[in-house]
Amino acid sequence: MSNQQKQQTVYRLPKQVGYRSIQTHTEPIPEPTKHEVLIKIKALSLNYRDFAIANGTYPFPVKPDVVPLSDCAGEIIDAGSAVDTVRKGDKVVVSFDPTNQYGPQKNWHHGHGGPIDGFLREYAVVPATAVVKIPEESKLGWPQLASLVCTGVTTWNALFGPVSVKPGQVVLVQGTGGVSMTALILCKAFGCSVIVTSSSDDKLQFVQEKYGADHVINYRTTPAWGKEALKLTNGEGVDAIIENGGAGTIEQSLEALKMGGLIAIIGFLAKPDVMPDVALGALSKGAIVRGITVGAKQYLEELVTFVCARGLEIPVDKVFRFDQVQEAYAHLESGSHVGKVCIEL
Numbered sequence: 001m002s003n004q005q006k007q008q009t010v011y012r013l014p015k016q017v018g019y020r021s022i023q024t025h026t027e028p029i030p031e032p033t034k035h036e037v038l039i040k041i042k043a044l045s046l047n048y049r050d051f052a053i054a055n056g057t058y059p060f061p062v063k064p065d066v067v068p069l070s071d072c073a074g075e076i077i078d079a080g081s082a083v084d085t086v087r088k089g090d091k092v093v094v095s096f097d098p099t100n101q102y103g104p105q106k107n108w109h110h111g112h113g114g115p116i117d118g119f120l121r122e123y124a125v126v127p128a129t130a131v132v133k134i135p136e137e138s139k140l141g142w143p144q145l146a147s148l149v150c151t152g153v154t155t156w157n158a159l160f161g162p163v164s165v166k167p168g169q170v171v172l173v174q175g176t177g178g179v180s181m182t183a184l185i186l187c188k189a190f191g192c193s194v195i196v197t198s199s200s201d202d203k204l205q206f207v208q209e210k211y212g213a214d215h216v217i218n219y220r221t222t223p224a225w226g227k228e229a230l231k232l233t234n235g236e237g238v239d240a241i242i243e244n245g246g247a248g249t250i251e252q253s254l255e256a257l258k259m260g261g262l263i264a265i266i267g268f269l270a271k272p273d274v275m276p277d278v279a280l281g282a283l284s285k286g287a288i289v290r291g292i293t294v295g296a297k298q299y300l301e302e303l304v305t306f307v308c309a310r311g312l313e314i315p316v317d318k319v320f321r322f323d324q325v326q327e328a329y330a331h332l333e334s335g336s337h338v339g340k341v342c343i344e345l
């Protein structure tokens with residue numbers, strides 16, 4: 001590499017005072033040691049977490065001057081002498097937490113783009129054990145591949161982790177963001193029916209026409225959407241819920257749930273006026289209420305296998321350039337998206 005090529009552009013968040021404070025730096029391209037790989041980053045995907053990290057509302061540790069963003073897809077351009085699982089030219093995605101190979105999350109200390117540096121840069125060195133190879137025959141674009149990392153694994157864990165849905169069951173997803181739209185695609189491919197809730201009739205029409213949502217409910221015009229979900233399921237209730245609202249929506253989720261159903265607690269988007277009695281609600285429905293913490297590399301491998309084997313199109317709303325980072329964050333902030341917001345290099 002020439003001297004110029006040994007440098008790269010890296011974005012850092014100096015303080016958690018908003019995404020507009022993110023700044024670029026010129027830094028050396030790192031070299032991989034024996035068990036590491038050097039990745040040329042091709043695409044990044046944004047999550048609500050990145051927005052929360054930037055503005056200081058993320059409830060877990062964040063390192064000072066962090067390189068933001070947890071989700072990247074890229075190409076291996078160099079590998080350490082002991083690496084034999086991937087090689088130069090391979091397309092890969094990098095696991096959210098490089099220390100978590102399988103099983104439950106051990107802690108919140110190693111997620112990219114928060115407690116450790118993420119991928120809003122041109123090149124990154126990671127342990128070879130953190131990457132998952134994309135099958136050569138995969139036709140997915142780089143932004144779609146990057147979108148598998150956080151929301152993809154989170155929904156895979158929620159739907160097919162230790163407690164799994166079954167084909168033919170009914171799943172309700174809250175909202176039309178990255179988590180919900182990824183869950184919709186996975187559920188439909190697996191043979192589940194899907195109810196989507198949203199604050200926007202236009203978005204609901206779009207997800208029915210484009211992604212085949214079976215039923216839709218506007219949670220703004222139908223605040224008692226739990227009862228509506230019961231009606232749509234002949235009074236039986238839904239088998240599983242992707243709970244993105246958290247404390248502010250779980251009362252309706254418990255209403256909508258079938259006896260013995262699963263509530264996968266993923267997000268914290270809605271705050272209640274009065275906290276409902278979740279314990280009594282869960283008891284009365286015999287519910288499984290399960291907190292989801294992204295997921296291990298094992299889930300990323302399973303997800304990549306499923307998505308690539310079935311040629312599933314992960315819903316990407318809009319792709320920005322590497323010099324449009326502020327615009328990408330602003331688009332996520334606007335809430336106008338359906339699916340993922342990405343950056344391509």
Ligand SMILES: NC(=O)c1ccc[n+]([C@@H]2O[C@H](COP(=O)([O-])OP(=O)(O)OC[C@H]3O[C@@H](n4cnc5c(N)ncnc54)[C@H](OP(=O)(O)O)[C@@H]3O)[C@@H](O)[C@H]2O)c1
Nearest residue numbers: 048154175176177178179198199266267268270292293294
């Ligand atoms: N636990 C984990 O491991 C994990 C992993 C990934 C994400 N998350 C969390 O999951 C949540 C969703 O993430 P995301 O990346 O999908 O966010 P996103 O792309 O920004 O989408 C959020 C969507 O949620 C919907 N929404 C907002 N308030 C709502 C409410 N009160 N009731 C129902 N829906 C509501 C909106 O849909 P409409 O515009 O259609 O109304 C919005 O577009 C966030 O809280 C995020 O932090 C957690």
